[in-house]
Amino acid sequence: MADKSELFPGTLDMLILRVLSRGELHGWGITNKLEQLSKSALQVDEGSLYPSLYRMEEKGWIEAEWRMTENNRRAKYYSLTRTGRKQLEHEQALWDRMSAIITLVTQSA
Amino acid sequence: MADKSELFPGTLDMLILRVLSRGELHGWGITNKLEQLSKSALQVDEGSLYPSLYRMEEKGWIEAEWRMTENNRRAKYYSLTRTGRKQLEHEQALWDRMSAIITLVTQSA
DNA sequence: ACGCGTGCCTTAGATTGTCTAGGTGAGAGC
DNA sequence: GCTCTCACCTAGACAATCTAAGGCACGCGT
Numbered sequence: 001m002a003d004k005s006e007l008f009p010g011t012l013d014m015l016i017l018r019v020l021s022r023g024e025l026h027g028w029g030i031t032n033k034l035e036q037l038s039k040s041a042l043q044v045d046e047g048s049l050y051p052s053l054y055r056m057e058e059k060g061w062i063e064a065e066w067r068m069t070e071n072n073r074r075a076k077y078y079s080l081t082r083t084g085r086k087q088l089e090h091e092q093a094l095w096d097r098m099s100a101i102i103t104l105v106t107q108s109a
Numbered sequence: 110m111a112d113k114s115e116l117f118p119g120t121l122d123m124l125i126l127r128v129l130s131r132g133e134l135h136g137w138g139i140t141n142k143l144e145q146l147s148k149s150a151l152q153v154d155e156g157s158l159y160p161s162l163y164r165m166e167e168k169g170w171i172e173a174e175w176r177m178t179e180n181n182r183r184a185k186y187y188s189l190t191r192t193g194r195k196q197l198e199h200e201q202a203l204w205d206r207m208s209a210i211i212t213l214v215t216q217s218a
Numbered sequence: 219a220c221g222c223g224t225g226c227c228t229t230a231g232a233t234t235g236t237c238t239a240g241g242t243g244a245g246a247g248c
Numbered sequence: 249g250c251t252c253t254c255a256c257c258t259a260g261a262c263a264a265t266c267t268a269a270g271g272c273a274c275g276c277g278t
Contacts, residue, residue, distance in 0.1 A: 007265080008117040008118065008120070009236095010117055010118070010263095012264080014211075014215075015214055018214060018215050026226075027226070028226050041206075041210045042210060045267085046226090046227080052264085054228095069225080071225070072274065072275090073224095073273075074227090074272095074273080075226060075227085095211070095215075097150075101150045102120060102204070104146065104147060105124055105128075105151075106127050106201065108146050116236080118263090118265095119235075136256070137254065138255095154236075154237060155255090155256080155257085156236075156239080157235080157236050157237065159257065159258085160235080178255085182253095182254055182255065183244085184255060184256085185255085
C-alpha cells in the first residue's frame with residue numbers, strides 16, 4: 001500500500017494494447033516502455049503483466065511469437081491483432097467517457 | 110456486462126466521499142445524487158454502495174446516524190469525518206495523478 | 219572454467235472491490 | 249388491503265491485481 005503505482009484495475013489492458021499499437025514487443029519490453037513513457041511513474045508488476053497478456057491472447061486481442069532479442073535471448077513478442085485494435089479503441093473510448101464523468105462529478109459535487 | 114456504468118474499482122469510494130463533502134446524505138440519496146450529477150451515466154449498484162459505506166465507516170472516514178427523511182422514512186445518514194476529508198483529498202490527488210499518467214501514455218504511445 | 223548478475227518468463231495463492239441476486243420492512247396512495 | 253416506492257442488508261460469485269516464489273540461459277568478470 002505504498003504510494004507507488006496503484007493502477008486502476010481495468011486500465012492495464014488498455015495501456016498494454018496502447019504500447020503494442022506502435023509495434024510488437026516482448027513482455028519485459030512492455031514493462032520498460034510503460035515505465036519510460038510514464039516517466040517512471042508506472043512500475044508494472046510482472047505478476048499483473050503476464051496474466052494480463054495471457055488473457056488478451058486468449059481473447060484474440062494479441063498474438064505471440066517466440067523470437068530472439070537483440071541481446072540474443074529468447075523472448076515472446078506480442079503484437080496487436082485486428083480485434084485488438086478495435087478493443088483498444090473501445091477501451092480508450094470507455095476510459096475517456098468514464099474519466100469525463102468522474103471529472104464532472106468531482107467538480108460539481 | 111452491458112455498456113452501462115462499469116465504474117473503475119477504487120473510484121467509488123472517492124465519488125461517495127465527494128458527494129458527502131457537500132453535506133450528509135443517506136445511502137439511497139447518495140445513489141440518486143451520483144446519478145443526477147453524472148447526468149444518468151452512473152447507476153451505482155446497491156450491492157457495491159453499501160459494502161463501500163461499511164468499509165469507509167469502519168475506517169473512520171464517515172459516520173452514520175439513523176434519522177427520518179423528509180418522507181418520514183428511517184434512513185441512515187452518512188457524513189464525512191475529518192479523516193474522511195483528508196482521505197478524499199488523498200484519493201482525489203491520486204486520481205488526478207493517475208489519469209494524467211494514463212493520458213500521457215496514451216498520447217505518446 | 220566458474221559464478222553471478224541480468225534478461226525474461228511462469229504461476230500459485232491471497233487480497234480487494236464489484237456485481238448478481240436475492241431478501242427485509244414500512245410509509246403512502248388507491 | 250394491496251401495491252408502489254423508499255431504503256437497507258447480505259451471501260456468494262467473479263475479475264483483476266499483487267505477493268512471492270521459482271526457473272532458465274546468456275554473457276561478463278575473474
